[in-house]
C-alpha cells in the first residue's frame with residue numbers, strides 16, 4: 001500500500017514491508033499511542049520512553065487489531081536516521097538451501113546491516129522481466145531462484161568494498177551463480193521494479209494474492225505441496241512465488257482468467273489448508289479482516305481465539321468497532 005497508506009492504518013495493521021529484516025514491523029517502531037475506546041473514553045498511552053515496565057503494554061493491544069478495539073488518534077514513533085547510502089544487488093541461485101545460507105552469511109559479513117532479502121522463484125522473475133514496465137533485464141532467465149539483497153551502508157567508500165567482497169565470496173563459494181550490482185539509483189529502482197511489479201499478473205485476468213509465513217525450513221515442501229495440488233486437481237493455473245523470505249514471509253499470486261471456473265475461495269482453501277502441520281501463519285502482514293476469518297483456527301489455538309473474543313467483548317460490548325473483523329463474537 002505504498003503511497004496510499006496512512007499512519008493509523010499502518011499501526012492498526014502492524015504493517016511491515018521490505019525492510020522488516022532490519023527495522024522490524026510497525027509494532028517495533030511505536031513507543032506510545034492515544035486511542036478512543038468504544039465507550040468514548042480516551043486512553044492516553046503516549047509513552048516516549050524506551051524502558052517502561054509498568055504493567056500491561058496496552059498500546060500493543062491497539063497495534064495490529066485492525067480497528068476492532070479502539071480508534072488510534074495519536075502516535076509517538078521511534079525515529080531513526082536515514083541510512084546515508086543503500087546498495088542493492090540481484091543474485092541468481094540454483095537452490096533454496098543456498099538462498100538461506102546466503103542470507104546468514106551476508107548478515108554476518110555486513111554486520112547485520114542487510115536491510116532486505118527478497119526471493120523470487122523462477123516463474124515469477126521470468127514473467128516480471130517480460131513486462132514492458134521493466135526497462136532492463138539485469139540477469140537472464142533460466143535460474144531457479146533470484147534474490148534481491150539490500151545493504152544499508154555508510155557514506156564511507158570502505159562500506160562499498162565490504163559489499164563487493166561479500167558478494168564476490170558468494171560467487172567463489174558457488175552459493176550464487178551470477179550477481180549484478182546496481183551502479184546507481186536508476187539501476188536500483190529497476191531491480192526493485194522486478195520484485196514490486198505486479199502489472200503482468202493483472203493483465204491476463206483477476207489477480208488473487210496471498211501473504212503467508214512459515215519457518216523457512218518448510219518453504220520448499222510447501223511450494224511443492226501447492227504445485228502438486230494444482231496438478232492433482234487438474235487446475236490450469238501457475239502459482240507465482242516470491243516474498244520477504246528474510247522474514248519467513250511468502251507471497252503467492254495466481255491470475256484467474258475471466259472464463260475460469262476456479263474461484264478465489266477455491267484458492268484460499270488450497271493455500272491455507274496446505275499450511276497445515278508447517279507451523280505457518282495464514283497472514284504475515286495483511287491481517288485477517290473478514291476474508292480470512294474462517295481460517296483463523298489454522299494459525300491460532302482455541303484458547304487464543306477465546307481470549308481474543310473476551311478482550312473484544314470487554315472493550316467493545318456493543319460491537320460497534322469494525323464488527324465482524326478478526327473475530328466472530
Ligand SMILES: Cc1cc2nc3c(=O)[nH]c(=O)nc-3n(C[C@H](O)[C@H](O)[C@H](O)COP(=O)(O)OP(=O)(O)OC[C@H]3O[C@@H](n4cnc5c(N)ncnc54)[C@H](O)[C@@H]3O)c2cc1C
Nearest residue numbers: 001005006008009010012013015016017066067071072285
Ligand atoms: C496490494 C497490497 C499490498 C500490501 N502490501 C503490504 C506490505 O507489503 N506490507 C504490509 O505490512 N502490509 C501490506 N498491505 C496491507 C495494508 O494495506 C497495509 O498494512 C497498510 O499499511 C494499511 O494502511 P491504510 O492506511 O491503507 O489502512 P486502511 O486500509 O485504511 O485500514 C486498515 C485497517 O485499519 C483500520 N484503521 C485505519 N485507521 C485506523 C485508526 N486510526 N484507528 C484504528 N483503526 C484504523 C481500518 O478500519 C482497517 O480495518 C498491503 C495491502 C494491499 C492491498
